[in-house]
Amino acid sequence: MPSVTETLDLEGGITILDVGCSSGAWNMASEYPNCIYHGCDIVDVTYKNVDVKQFTFSLGNVTNRLPYEDNTFDFVHMRLFVTCLRKDEWPTAISEVIRVTKPGGMIQLGEFDLQPQNDSSSLYYRILSFKDVTCDMSSDTYTVKMFIWDNLEVIKSMRRVLDSMLGIHNQKDLISFLKEYKHDLETKESVVGFAAVTVQKL
Ligand SMILES: C[S@@+](CC[C@H](N)C(=O)[O-])C[C@H]1O[C@@H](n2cnc3c(N)ncnc32)[C@H](O)[C@@H]1O
Numbered sequence: 001m002p003s004v005t006e007t008l009d010l011e012g013g014i015t016i017l018d019v020g021c022s023s024g025a026w027n028m029a030s031e032y033p034n035c036i037y038h039g040c041d042i043v044d045v046t047y048k049n050v051d052v053k054q055f056t057f058s059l060g061n062v063t064n065r066l067p068y069e070d071n072t073f074d075f076v077h078m079r080l081f082v083t084c085l086r087k088d089e090w091p092t093a094i095s096e097v098i099r100v101t102k103p104g105g106m107i108q109l110g111e112f113d114l115q116p117q118n119d120s121s122s123l124y125y126r127i128l129s130f131k132d133v134t135c136d137m138s139s140d141t142y143t144v145k146m147f148i149w150d151n152l153e154v155i156k157s158m159r160r161v162l163d164s165m166l167g168i169h170n171q172k173d174l175i176s177f178l179k180e181y182k183h184d185l186e187t188k189e190s191v192v193g194f195a196a197v198t199v200q201k202l
Pocket of ligand 1: 062
């Protein structure tokens with residue numbers, strides 16, 4: 001995103017944290033190989049086949065205290081937490097994300113549905129951009145391919161919650177559901193909306 005790439009020296013190499021990193025697949029190592037990538041999650045489900053040499057995983061709960069010193073990262077990314085945190089847990093989570101970001105560093109949150117307040121900049125951060133993106137899932141672009149892959153991975157990693165809702169009782173059901181879901185995403189006229197807010201720590 002321009003607000004990030006224009007402000008931070010991604011080419012030169014910065015330190016990046018992905019909170020709730022899950023498989024560890026979100027990273028920009030292929031585009032920005034000089035950066036150092038960290039990921040944390042309450043469970044270790046990192047995808048062992050992803051070979052990111054400069055990726056370090058740590059167990060960490062964003063509603064408690066993340067295992068990092070204050071002002072550690074130039075860029076902190078946190079995505080798809082809307083189904084993970086209760087409303088009362090968000091203030092702690094946001095405080096933690098701000099705490100571990102360096103002054104002048106940036107934070108980016110991405111969710112399927114974010115509603116901007118009129119001006120929720122504060123003493124601690126200012127909002128740089130608020131972007132709504134829609135994606136035609138049958139458009140066969142690289143972004144769509146990655147998005148579909150990510151969707152399928154998220155379903156696999158959230159089976160404890162989703163299985164009963166989706167009528168999945170065993171591995172065979174899972175495989176058949178994922179196949180049908182992927183096919184529908186690729187072929188039906190579906191559009192996915194995503195919103196990202198980017199802020200700078202003051
Ligand atoms: C829906 S997945 C999103 C994964 C990844 N961020 C992405 O966009 O593909 C949410 C992730 O957040 C992790 N998570 C949930 N609650 C958390 C918490 N309190 N602290 C840290 N990670 C948490 C889950 O284990 C899961 O890996």
